[in-house]
Structure formats: C-alpha cells, structure tokens
Amino acid sequence: MRKKNSCKLIIPPWSDFDPFLLSHILSFLPLHDQLFVTPYVSRAWLTATLDTLFHNSILDLVFIDELDDEIQRLRFTHLLRLAINRYHGWVSIHLPRKYMLSYFAMVYIAERTPMISSVIMPCDVALHACLVHTSLLYWENLKVFKARLNSHEGLLLQQLADSCKNIVELGVHGEITEKEVSSIIEGFPRLKILDISESTLCHKALSLLLDGKLRSLRELDILHCSIVVHTLLGNLLNLL
Structure with missing residues (x-):
C-alpha cells in the first residue's frame, strides 16, 4: 500500500510575526488592552504596543488627556518611559492640555529627545515657565515653539532666545508687553512666522x-488681538 503523506500545519511563533502588521492589528484594540494586556504577552508584543502608541515623528502627549483615571495615566507614562529609551526619531512634541507633566518628567523627556525641532503647547493653556526652562537647554535644534504665556513669566522668551538660536516660527499668546517684543526682536533674528493672535x-x-527690525519675517498674525492704547485722555476717563 502507498503510504499517505501527512500534512502538518506549521504555525510560526508570534516573535516571527511581521512587526508592522502586528502593530497595525493592535491599533484596533481598546485602549485598556493596549495599556494593560498586549505589553505582557511577549517582548514582540511590547515592542508592537510601543510602536502603536508612540512610534511616529510626533511625540503626541495630548493622548494622556483622554485617559480616565490615575492608574491608566501611570501605565501610559511607564510605557512612555520605555518608548523614550528606545526611539530617537521624534521631531515634534505636543504637550497635553489637561494633564500637567512634572518638572522632572519634562527634563527626563528633554534629555532623551535632543533632536526635537518643534514644541507645541495647546494655546488655551497657560504654560508654566519652570516646566520648560531646563528642557530648552537640551532642545538646541528647536525651530518651532508655540505656547500661551502667563503674564508673570516673561523670562521664558529670553530663555528661549538664549538656548534656541534657530527659531523660525514662534507662536506666543497672552499679555505681550514691550519687553516680550524686544526679546523677540533681539533673540530671533531668523524668525519667519510670528503668531501672537488672541493676545493683549x-x-x-x-x-x-x-518697525521692520524683524527682517526675515514673512508672516505676522495679530488676528483678534486687543490693542491697549495708553493716553493721557484715556487715563483721565478711567478716573471719572
């Protein structure tokens, strides 16, 4: 009799699964599973999870605002720490709107992302200067910076000018005084785009x-700005 050949289905291990495809599949899972389940399956799944959450040119930390509780935020920041120690290709950081990172977290991120060229802070959130002062020392290649400033933290622009010589796009919102404008003119000679919209x-x-001192400037956005005119007549009217 002729012996039949037995066909066995060979299933490759998950470690041999295409990483890009695995990451794409994991992206369809609920966020809870990406935070608490898939990273524990294997090292390959941990890497795929990090790829899903973090591996692109933008380090989008706004995502942390969507987390419901402190346990999820702690898990997210743990995975973020792993990702920061693995990847070095980020060119832009988008800071969260609701969740305020600590000073030490900002320094930790800055130390490991020296090639960052763009920092974006949601324009409806006032930025605490102490959170970014030290970070700017590591971001010497910064070209784009956008944030809302607190009125008592005018030194931030000077710090930015001292640390980051290559700024070409600046977006600052809040109370803009002559001091801030002088810092902009003197500190950013290469500035091409300046957005101070919705400011006072x-x-x-x-x-x-x-007055034309920003010789490289190509775009100035003062849309919805409030211009305060100080005149003797205005002061007298305020006293009446």
Whole structure:
C-alpha cells in the first residue's frame, strides 16, 4: 500500500510575526488592552504596543488627556518611559492640555529627545515657565515653539532666545508687553512666522513689531488681538 503523506500545519511563533502588521492589528484594540494586556504577552508584543502608541515623528502627549483615571495615566507614562529609551526619531512634541507633566518628567523627556525641532503647547493653556526652562537647554535644534504665556513669566522668551538660536516660527499668546517684543526682536533674528493672535498688547509693543527690525519675517498674525492704547485722555476717563 502507498503510504499517505501527512500534512502538518506549521504555525510560526508570534516573535516571527511581521512587526508592522502586528502593530497595525493592535491599533484596533481598546485602549485598556493596549495599556494593560498586549505589553505582557511577549517582548514582540511590547515592542508592537510601543510602536502603536508612540512610534511616529510626533511625540503626541495630548493622548494622556483622554485617559480616565490615575492608574491608566501611570501605565501610559511607564510605557512612555520605555518608548523614550528606545526611539530617537521624534521631531515634534505636543504637550497635553489637561494633564500637567512634572518638572522632572519634562527634563527626563528633554534629555532623551535632543533632536526635537518643534514644541507645541495647546494655546488655551497657560504654560508654566519652570516646566520648560531646563528642557530648552537640551532642545538646541528647536525651530518651532508655540505656547500661551502667563503674564508673570516673561523670562521664558529670553530663555528661549538664549538656548534656541534657530527659531523660525514662534507662536506666543497672552499679555505681550514691550519687553516680550524686544526679546523677540533681539533673540530671533531668523524668525519667519510670528503668531501672537488672541493676545493683549500695548500700542507701543505693536509699533515696535511693525518697525521692520524683524527682517526675515514673512508672516505676522495679530488676528483678534486687543490693542491697549495708553493716553493721557484715556487715563483721565478711567478716573471719572
């Protein structure tokens, strides 16, 4: 009799699964599973999870605002720490709107992302200068910076000018005084785009911006700005 050949189905291990395809599959899972289940299956699944959450050119930390409780946020920051120690290809950081990172977390991120060229802070959130002062020392290649400033933290622009010489796009919102404008003019000679929309600035600060000293400037956005005009008549009317 002729012996029949037995066919065995050979299933390759998960470690041999295509990493890109695995990461794509994991992206369809609920967030809870990506945080608490898939990283524990194997090292390959941990890497795929990190790829799903973090592996692109933008380190999007706004994602942490979507987490429901502190346990999820702690798990996210743990995976973030692993990702930061593995990857070095980020060119932009988007900071969260609701969740405020600690000073030490900001320094930890900055130390390991020296090639960052863009930092974006949601424009409806006032940035605490102490959180980024030290970080700027590591981001010497920064070209784009956007944030809302607190009125008592005017030194941030000076710190930015001292540490980051290559800024070409700047977006600052809040109370813009002559001091801030002087810091912009003196500190960012290569500036091409300046966005101070929805800010409050005095007429002298505006005049200083428009006097042509920013020779490389190609775009100035002052949309919805409030211009404060200080005149003797205005002061007298305020006293009545």
